[in-house]
Amino acid sequence: MEQQVVIAGGGPVGLWLAAELRLGGVSVTVVEERPDVDPRSKALTVHPRTIEILASRGVHKPFLAEGLRIPNGHFAMLDERLDFSELDTPFPYTLALPQARTEELLEEHALALGATIVRGHRVSGFTEDAGSVTVQVQGTDGPYELRAAYLVGCDGTRSTVRTAAGIDFPGTPSTVLGWLGDVVLDRPPRPGFGLFGPRGGLLVAPLPGGRHRLVGISPDSRTTQAPPDLTLEELRTKVVAMTGEDYGMRDPVWLSRFGNATRLAAAYRRGRVLLAGDAAHQHFPTGGVGMNVGIQDAHNLGWKLAATLGGRAPDGLLDSYHSERHPIGAQLMEHSRAQTALMTGFTPESLDLRSFLSGMIATQPAFGRALAERLTALAVAYPAPDAKAHPLTGGRAPDLAFTDSGSGLHGRLRADGYLLLDLTDGVPGQGRRPENGHRAGVLADRARPGLTVLTGTLDRPQAAWAAVRAALIRPDGHIAWVGTDRDDAALAAAADRALATTHRATHRSMHGATPRSAAG
Template sequence: MVGFGGVGADDKCGAVAVALTIHPRTIEVLASRGAHKPFLAEGVRIPGGHFAMLDDRLDFQDLDTPFPYTLALPQVRTEELLQEHALGLGATIVRGHRVTGFAETEESVTVRARGPEGTYEIEAAYVVGCDGTRSTVRTTAGIGFPGTPATVLGWLGDVTLDAPPRPGFSAFTRQGGVMVAPFPGGRFRIVGVSPDSRTDEWPGDLTMDELRQKTVGIAGDDFGMRDVSWLSRFGNATRLAAEYRRGRVLLAGDAVHQHFPAGGVGMNVGIQDAHNLGWKLAATLNGWAPDGLLDTYHAERHPVGAQLVEHSRAQTALMTTFTPEGLDLRSLLSGMVATQPAFSRALSERLTALAVSYPTADPAAHPLTGTRAPDLAFTGTDHGLFALLHPDAYLLLDLTPGGTLGDRALPGLAVRTGTLDRPPAAWSTLRAALIRPDGHVAWAGDERDDAMLSAAVGRTIAATVAGGRGSRGTAAA
């Protein structure tokens, strides 16, 4: 399998801001692969987030996660840390190479590429295009990218502030909206929109003087702004790929979704795309995937992309309305965030992706099926569920006294016997659960009869892990 990625330049009105925010679910993803500690060490922890720059911020402190905060970390450093982790696992990464096309057969894909030493070809079982909104892989595969062009231009600058505002500062008036986000190392990002943001014409590159003028006009202060390192405008061009998979070609990240960077979720959703796809490719290449597993990638992630588009458009509308009616709508919703805990939590869980679930068509399935498993604690251990997840195997949790389900380990399946320590209410009656490599629940059972529970586990393994059909463990069930 070969993947192509990179930061793709886009048309000016469609350009998007380079990511800064790492959301709680993404930290969980990193933790499930043992890669989170460097990010925690370097990122600035912010105990909440915003929806459309509303005055009242979302509070992440009560979310069901060991990481109830966002991390502010420049994307360039995020990429460096991910690269270090990948190299440590034996991956090969090359820079300065570009895919120019490919030819697909029933058995493989031959990719044509160009590098510093000229053109060459690579043959692979699958190709994954992570090559941005102008994805050559997507275009060559003939996958549509429908959507709408940019009608709004936001602006941002990365600067030093001699008199920075309070953490989490934002301001929104009829003159516009502005947010200030901290970087590691004492730098800050200023992001904003203004009435003149509603345009489909490129006004020219952003200047330091314009950034200062807009910030003062909205916030009443420039916070001692100096030493700019980056200035940019970014648009709300919004598109979603028609297919996440076509044959042996798959797409992830900006190659499948483009949107206004409201809430800082874009990179996070891209990483979560890869988290969903990676184990399915591994299972397929290693021979333990059931038929049709790769097809579930589109089925599961395309709706997430559609929700991302919906949220981004909704926030864009709220952030770019400066009429009295628009300001009243913002005030109403902000008040609900502050006074309606259920509403605020629902927005927080959707923004952070903690609410992402992959519904099952089985009406008899346990309600936990498809949901994200929390970092469950086990009696007598100092680590949670995330540390037990395997990138190349399901995890069967045998929660019966004494582990009555027996040894069912096989390729694509690991087993953990134990007792949950103070589990959430929804997990308190479970006697067994099958957790996918990406941390979502594939199956859960609370059957009290040991023989019936064992039989149900056997059927589940046979349907989920190709090697489980006729295996010793399944036969015993």
């Protein structure tokens, strides 16, 4: 069997990548070792940027309908929580939704787009030549092979693909073991309950089905030895030591420990093999960011890999996956290690440091907002192509609203092409309105395969966009180019130079093509 891409691992990362590749016209097979979705949900939190990503493909509504909206988040379990309500996003909250349900929804999405998902089979290795990868798979009826142009390892921290590719996974071993229990609580604490003190830290979150998740860390958590499996009685003892009561805990469905081993793959790409999600980075699960960062990896990779296979990509585009996402992985390591240090210090000095930082969040709004934007990935920005680029370049485009009252910018993005935003019409002194009344911006005739032109007028002014007359938005929602020239001819020339770096020269402008319009 031959596919353009084989993905090892059918968790949220592999499933989102499969869907993105299908939207880009790529055939894909996902090979997942588990015969069914794991009911034990490691991840529980869907962050604002991930919801934006889902919304950019029109699949966010089931998540919003089923997830519990939480308008704040924690940094290292500090007493003062981070306020998400003021973030520049249509989704200023996290969603509490078990990973098992997230996987089910993403699998439905990928299957509806035509992805092939094989469960109960395991990628065991591969061989690579100049033009393809031959993937060895252990199936229920014995071994077989899949031939593909690329192989992507989304197969977790113990990734078979990463190991077979010879990609190093340097970092630090686990020295701390946190614990969690999914249990029934007859007397649950108030919603959003959390505490931290000399006896340890505890968070309690509601789960569907009348259960709660208890997550904690205690002074005895520092260890390099693997202890026995967590029991309900040990969990009860730990919780009572911190709170004085056990909240009537009973009927556990999952009891587990988790460590702070922190590792980052040396390369996200080696030849025809790429890595995403936990196969590329491992860390202490602080702030519930792990699954989210993995989906964001897949969102960066999907359109680039599809454009490469479709012949639309300029030279070096696929290599930019590593150059853009590896630094984000390094930031994740720093972020999680900093929180781990705060969460595992129970000395008076450590508790004072926690109190100081919590006070900073409470009294310095800019500090709290910066932490919130980093935690939620809204602050992620990729390097601009040169030092003269507009400051917005590389950053995430906000969900700009237009006067046509249609969807915002995120809802108009496409996985299979860029969006050229033309804001030159409808503003005094900018653009022109033809006699027939239809809007026609300066860049309307740049539409071509892999590029949609969106001509419109912003509904609400944004200070950062006040001088912007045009912008080129990537399929993943990041800004590739910003134009501010007041002269129409200079603006058009600058747009053409930008397009020459993002689109192959063979994809020439289709002059006279009907542009997509935000103004009706």
